Amino acid sequence: MSSGPSDAGGNPPPATIHIWLERFNKQKPHSFEKATAPVDAENWI
Template identity: 85%
Template sequence: NAGGNPPPVTIHTWLERFNKQKPQSFGKATAPVDVENWISHMEKIFDVMGCEDA
């Protein structure tokens, strides 16, 4: 590519990278802290992947 930018990442590639981070599934929470911990876990994965807040 002439601009020197890497090609855009496809959703397939992004999902492969995401799944390699071993995200925890969320089924139910017995306490609010369970939800907070899951959200924190997911936010760390998004940070590692370079996702920005919208």
């Protein structure tokens, strides 16, 4: 558990990903309902 700005791959922290998922789900719930993991979310970008 290391919380720092230098993250492997430059990915945002899980908290940021969850917030992004919530916002995206509110915008397009039907198009995004199948993506349940952060990896799936990145594939949709």
